[in-house]
Amino acid sequence: MNAPIVKLGRTASFVLLLFLPLPIVVIGATSFAAAGYLRFPPGELSLRWYAEAATDPRWIEAFLTSLGIAAVVAVLVTAIAFAGAYACHRLRPRWLPAFELAVMSPLFFPHAALGVALVNVLAMAGYLGTATGIVIAHIVCTLPFAWRPIVVALQKIDGEIVEAASLLGADERRIALGIALPLARSGLVTALLFSFIISFDEVTVTMFLTGPQVTTLPVQIYAFIQENASPVLAAISTATVVVTLLVVMLLERLIGLEFFVAHDPA
C-alpha cells in the first residue's frame, strides 16, 4: 500500500467532514456572543440572546407549534405506515410494487412543485393556514420515510412465529398487535423519530401553508431573516439544532443509526 497517499486522502476527507457541521457551529458560537455577531478574535460571551428569545411570546408559540405538529405527524404517520405495511406484508397483493412506488412518489417531486400541489388541495378543503393543513401536508411528505423502516422490520420477523401463534389459536388482531407490532419495534421507533425530525425541521413545503393564525418555527426563522437578521435568530436556531441532535442521539441509543446506511433492497 502506498501509505502517504492514503494518509493524505484520509486527512483531506476529514477536513471535508468537518465542513458539514460548520454553519451550525458558527451559529452556535454566534448565539453566545454578546456583540451579536461572530468575529475573530472572539469577544465577550453572554446569554442575552437566549433570554430575549425565551421572553418573546412569538418564538415560544412557534416553538410549541412545531413540537406539537411534529409529535402529531410522527404518531399518525407511523400508525398509517404500520397498518398499511403490515397489510401489504401479510396479503402480498400482486399490485404491491406499484403501490409501493406510489407511496414513494412524493420523494420524486421537487419541493416547490409539492408545495403548490398541496396548497391547491388544502385551499379547496379549507385547511390552508391551519395546523391541520400543515399536519396533513407533513403526513404526505413523511410517509415514504416512515414506510421504509417499517417494511424492513416486518421482513425480519420469522414467519414461523406467526404460524405457531396462528396454530395456537391467536386471531388476526392478536397476531398484528401482540406479535408483529412488538417485533417490528425497531422500525416503528425509527419511523417515529425520523418523521418527527423531518416534520419539525421542514420549511420549503410548509412555507406555502402557514398563515396569520399558525406558523412553524423554521418558517418563522425564515421570515425573520428576511425582515431583520437579529442575533436572537442564532439562539433560536441553536435551539432547533439541539432538538434535532437530541432526537438523533435518542435514535442512536434506542435502535442505532444503521438504518440510514442500510442498502435499500428495493
Add this chain to the structure above:
Amino acid sequence: MRGATSAPQSLGWLLLPALLVLALFLGSVALLFFHAFWGKDGFSLVYFRQILDRADYHEVFLRTVSIASIVSIAAAVLAYPIAWLLWRLPRWRNLLLVIVLVPWLVSLVVRTYGWLVILGPKGFLNETLKWAGVIQSPLPLIFNDLGVVIGLTHVLMPFAVISTLSVLLQIDNRLEEASESLGAGGFETWRRVVLPLSLPGVFTGLSITFLTSMGAIVTPILLGGIRQKMAGTQIYQEVVYNFNMSKASAWAICLLLLSALGLALLRAAEAALVPKADR
C-alpha cells in the same frame, strides 16, 4: 414473516389510511394540472405560452437547471471522500455518522442562515480576512449565484454521503484483499475496484440532490437575493404574493418535466458507466 398461514382479506382495511394519504397526494397532483390548463375562461395554455415566450423566464429555468447540475455534481464529488472515510473507519463510524446526519436533519433554513453569517458582507469570513489584512473591501460571496451554489451544495452533501456510504458498505472485503494480493496499491484498488462498485450509490445521491436543488426555495432566496431567481422562488412568489395559482401550477409542471428529464439523463449516464454485473 413470509409463508404465514393464509391471511384473511379483511386485513385489507388496514390499507385504507395509507390509501387516503395517497389519494390526497394524487388528487393534489391532478389539481395542479387542472389549475395549469384551466384559466378563468376554460382550457388555456396561456401560462405555458408565457413561459415559452419570455426570455427572462427562459433565463430563470436555465439558471435553475445549471445551478442544480453544478450543485449535484459538486455535492457528489465532495461527499465521496467523506463516505470513503466513514467506510474505512468502522470503529468511529457511529460518531462520524452523527456528524453527517445532524447537519442533514437540521432545518435547511438554519443551515442557510449559518452561511449568511459566514459569507455575508459583514460576515465572519470577510471580517476575519479584513482583520488579517488580506482584503480591503468585503468579497461579494452572497446575493449572487456563488452564494446559492455554496449554500445548496452544503445543504445537499449529507445525503450524497449517506447514499454513497450505503453502497460502499455492500462491497465484499475480499474483493479488496484480492486486488491487493494481486499487487495493486491502495489507490489502484480504489480506482479499479471500489470506485466502479460504488458508482450506483453516487448516482442515487446525484438524482436526489438534483431533484432537491431543482425545487429549492429558501436557500436561493436567502443567499441569492431577489434578482437571482430560480424556478422555486418564482413559484413561491406567484403563490404567496400574487395568488396566481394557475401560473404557479404551470411553472410547477415545467419544473417537474425538467426534473424528470434530468433524472432520465442521469439514469442513461449510469447505464453507460456502471458495468451490468454490478447493478
